[in-house]
Amino acid sequence: MSWDSLRNLFEGFLGIRDEWEILGMMVIGCVLIYLGIARKFEPLLLVGIGFGILVANLPLHEFVHIGGDVGGEPGTATGVLYYFRKYLVDTEIIPLLIFLGLGAMTDFEPMLNYPYTILLGAAAQFGVFVALVGAVALGFDLAEASSIGIIGGADGPTTIYTATRLAPDLLARVAVAAYSYMALVPVIQPPVIRLLTTRKERLVRMPYAPRRASKTAKILFPIIVAVVGGILVPRAAPLIGMFAFGNLLRECLVVERLSDTAQNALMNTVVIILGITVGSTLTAAAFFEWETIMIFVLGCVAFIFATAGGVLLGKLMYWISGGKVNPVIGAAGVSAVPMAARVCQKEVQREDPSNFVLMHAMGPNVAGVIGTAVAAGVLLALVPGMMD
């Protein structure tokens, strides 16, 4: 046994000596795990992402190894999380399966009962385009700016889908930013809501009289969504189509086993893989750059303007309806389901504990998912042509 082979026993410590930045990344991973477990900020995602960051930045990077230092030829890549990314995330399989599960979990009844709330989901997409322009102003090209702007849609799978196609190099950072800000919705939205609304507006009561959409309407709706979305924005047809298919499985009531699998087993499996894989893409080399800080700042800007867009349209509806619409529900157009709707309910209850707007807020909340997919389709259709 030579001294060189004995050195291999300490290669972990030598790895840290050679790449001290990985300690910083491990701290960041632990922070996200803490936020997920102790503070319960989107634990389904942050625990996986945080752990992915942690293990991907261990010395020697055995989980995600790119290069030829440990076996294989130079330039090859190995590691279980590398394969997850290459064959499941980069091929868009995972984001699309998540949308299938989301569709199966989504109840469109509040939106079908109050169709006008769909428009609030459209208004909240304002944040996507404002962040896009902000990114261009900071020096990103249109494709990168689009991948950053879509963070404002507060939709992880759509962000991954868009970034994979337009700016794969930014995928790791925009995905982590998107999921991190989704978890921070209860922190970001309330100040914006309070700034843009008056106490009188927040006190507006909206009695919920469920009109019970018919079974036929509930079955037809996802089919119409798939067709309308597929015709208007064909580049987003996979996203919209999978979402609609999941919802159809739920609403047709003749494939309950499939709906149950989509909502539970399938969703849980893909969320586990997605979380740890997305986290593993955030290495020290990618993170400690000015670009990363700008992406995170722009992500916050996107969320702020998305909330503002929804609330401002809510104010317009308040004015048009003669004070019958509580403008706070506009903030739920940010498609962090159901977190944004709960934030609206909490803000309203701060003024009047007996006021319930949650069911009204669920309408724009689920509409926002469709709105974000449409916005992604617009970007995927226009940006490649504009870059040429």
Added chain:
Amino acid sequence: MSEERLHALGEGALLIVVGMLVVFAALFILMVAIMIMNRLFPDKVKKTEGPALAEAILSEQSERERVAVLAVALAKAMEKEREVIPEQRTMNAVGPSGEPSRWAIAGRERVMRSREKAGRR
């Protein structure tokens, strides 16, 4: 700011306008589709609401009448009971000369015996 960046900003502004228009158009179409569906396919409960509601109102009225009759009968029965019970009490609890009745004494003795047993335990 360079010309390239200005040009890119202009394209970005164009994207805001076009993007928001398309998003609103798509969701507006869905909103109209929902309104049409709600009219064409109302919930079955609502469809039958008219005649069923009338039936429910009629049966509710006859139900109320039944309840009213029962209430009156019960009230009259309770009144009779109240007249009977005071007589029974005067007959059973206290004798004509004012001393406790045999029933009352037997009842008290039974209670005292049960308390003795509890005490021994």
